[in-house]
Amino acid sequence: MNYPKFSVQWLQFIVMVMVLSISENSCSAGRFDIPRLSPTRGTLILEQPDIVSSASVSEDLRTFYYPQTLDHFNYKPESYSTFQQRYVMNFKYWGGANASAPILAYLGAEAPLDGDLAVIGFLNDNAIRFNALLVYIEHRYYGKSIPFGSREEAFKNASTLGYFNSVQAIADYAEIIMHIKKKLHAFYSPVIVIGGSYGGMLASWFRLKYPHVALGAVASSAPVLYFDKITPSGAYFSVVTKDFREVSETCYQTIRKSWSEIDKIASQPHGLSILSTKFKTCNPLTDSSELKNALTKMYASAAQYNQPPRYPVTVVCGGIDGSEKLDILSKIFAGIVAFRGNRSCYINQPTNQSETTVGWRWQTCSEMVIPIGIGNNTMFQPDPFDLNSFIQQCMSYYGVPPRPHWVTSYYGGHDIKLILQRFGSNIIFSNGLRDPYSRGGVLENISESILAVYTVNGSHCLDILPEKKTDPEWLIRQRSIVVKIIKRWMAKYYADLRLALIKQ
Ligand SMILES: *[C@@H]1O[C@H](CO)[C@@H](O)[C@H](O)[C@H]1NC(C)=O
Numbered sequence: 001m002n003y004p005k006f007s008v009q010w011l012q013f014i015v016m017v018m019v020l021s022i023s024e025n026s027c028s029a030g031r032f033d034i035p036r037l038s039p040t041r042g043t044l045i046l047e048q049p050d051i052v053s054s055a056s057v058s059e060d061l062r063t064f065y066y067p068q069t070l071d072h073f074n075y076k077p078e079s080y081s082t083f084q085q086r087y088v089m090n091f092k093y094w095g096g097a098n099a100s101a102p103i104l105a106y107l108g109a110e111a112p113l114d115g116d117l118a119v120i121g122f123l124n125d126n127a128i129r130f131n132a133l134l135v136y137i138e139h140r141y142y143g144k145s146i147p148f149g150s151r152e153e154a155f156k157n158a159s160t161l162g163y164f165n166s167v168q169a170i171a172d173y174a175e176i177i178m179h180i181k182k183k184l185h186a187f188y189s190p191v192i193v194i195g196g197s198y199g200g201m202l203a204s205w206f207r208l209k210y211p212h213v214a215l216g217a218v219a220s221s222a223p224v225l226y227f228d229k230i231t232p233s234g235a236y237f238s239v240v241t242k243d244f245r246e247v248s249e250t251c252y253q254t255i256r257k258s259w260s261e262i263d264k265i266a267s268q269p270h271g272l273s274i275l276s277t278k279f280k281t282c283n284p285l286t287d288s289s290e291l292k293n294a295l296t297k298m299y300a301s302a303a304q305y306n307q308p309p310r311y312p313v314t315v316v317c318g319g320i321d322g323s324e325k326l327d328i329l330s331k332i333f334a335g336i337v338a339f340r341g342n343r344s345c346y347i348n349q350p351t352n353q354s355e356t357t358v359g360w361r362w363q364t365c366s367e368m369v370i371p372i373g374i375g376n377n378t379m380f381q382p383d384p385f386d387l388n389s390f391i392q393q394c395m396s397y398y399g400v401p402p403r404p405h406w407v408t409s410y411y412g413g414h415d416i417k418l419i420l421q422r423f424g425s426n427i428i429f430s431n432g433l434r435d436p437y438s439r440g441g442v443l444e445n446i447s448e449s450i451l452a453v454y455t456v457n458g459s460h461c462l463d464i465l466p467e468k469k470t471d472p473e474w475l476i477r478q479r480s481i482v483v484k485i486i487k488r489w490m491a492k493y494y495a496d497l498r499l500a501l502i503k504q
């Protein structure tokens with residue numbers, strides 16, 4: 001097979017270096033929820049009609065279940081119980097086991113797999129290029145992959161939730177991938193694992209822990225360094241601020257001034273009902289923090305998922321700057337309407353908690369402690385991360401405290417360049433710098449094959465979403481760099497394999 005040579009010049013624009021001490025994470029006293037860590041903001045991608053590839057859920061997908069071991073890490077009798085874990089395969093483009101054709105395996109994250117099948121375009125878009133078998137595996141405790149017989153039982157208390165962690169999850173993935181290879185007699189097919197966001201962290205960690213199962217990993221928007229104070233806790237919201245300021249100075253100024261305006265009105269008699277009317281809230285506000293949290297979330301979400309061609313930050317600022325009314329809060333409201341569209345009400349509409357909300361809360365309260373706070377010098381009111389109050393809150397939910405240092409104990413992260421340049425290989429950390437989580441990502445090449453591929457204008461997981469006609473040139477280039485790197489890994493692997501088989 002002929003593989004294009006890896007172009008170093010191309011990389012100079014985009015491939016960069018990582019910042020050793022990185023980002024900050026969420027969860028402060030008043031603001032418990034960490035900004036979402038999913039490849040897409042809900043249905044955003046599904047609303048977009050101009051997707052080039054047939055990345056929609058196709059009839060070529062076949063669903064399977066694997067009897068997964070509840071606890072991989074000890075030999076107590078109850079650990080041997082199993083649950084059905086879902087995975088999905090697409091054989092359409094696979095070159096087959098005899099050709100040792102590759103396998104692209106998507107590692108599910110904190111959501112049911114169903115949504116990912118449509119939005120993780122990277123697999124569909126590259127299946128032909130690699131003659132690859134596509135595999136998508138659901139994360140335990142989400143979707144149809146629930147231990148203990150039901151969601152209700154599985155989420156009952158810390159005793160049943162205790163098996164819900166990343167270490168068990170990547171062991172699940174290893175077992176399923178090895179099972180598939182065995183079943184298909186595809187012993188020599190190289191596997192590339194792919195993940196976005198939390199799933200991107202899993203992909204990079206998988207390559208480090210299971211090098212005999214995956215040849216390489218694509219970790220898109222994976223904030224592997226947003227743990228244990230490696231990244232300053234204020235980094236996330238300082239990027240949100242920067243994103244808004246770069247789009248419009250007046251928009252940034254309006255938002256910056258709005259918080260004290262809200263406080264001023266809230267402190268007046270009937271202030272909350274004035275605010276409720278002004279912002280057309282679905283229910284009367286019971287506290288001004290309800291409004292402020294919702295606005296903070298909206299700005300964060302717009303920045304994190306600031307995708308072309310719509311560019312939500314530009315949309316919000318278009319509303320704020322374009323408002324006919326002159327007072328600050330009317331402008332802010334115009335920003336909400338621009339972002340959310342015309343609705344009968346805004347802000348505190350009651351919604352059912354999604355599986356992601358419920359599951360991710362446990363994950364952040366046990367293992368994935370991502371300490372995001374708001375520092376000084378942003379467009380928000382300062383709200384530092386307070387580990388003690390975070391721990392208290394988790395205790396009140398689950399009766400067990402989080403382990404904020406476990407991720408770095410088990411996977412590393414401190415001095416990552418120093419460590420990984422002499423251990424590990426074949427990981428791509430891709431990021432878009434407009435994504436606030438990128439500050440917790442790897443933004444510097446670590447070695448010849450642990451590479452950072454980032455774009456200045458990119459957003460969260462943009463590069464693994466389906467290719468579209470409207471994709472800007474810089475995004476097309478980022479994706480093609482990732483493909484070239486993987487082809488280089490495979491060329492080397494196949495050359496080594498030929499030699500190994502001759503010797504046998
Ligand atoms: C794969 O190789 C085996 C053994 O050489 C052979 O029996 C089989 O027909 C081959 N399968 C395909 C699809 O070529």
Ligand SMILES: *[C@@H]1O[C@H](CO)[C@@H](O)[C@H](O)[C@H]1NC(C)=O
Nearest residue numbers: 156157158159160398399400
């Ligand atoms: C969780 O619930 C089970 C079943 O009701 C019970 O046996 C167990 O003691 C509970 N564990 C905790 C930590 O409350």
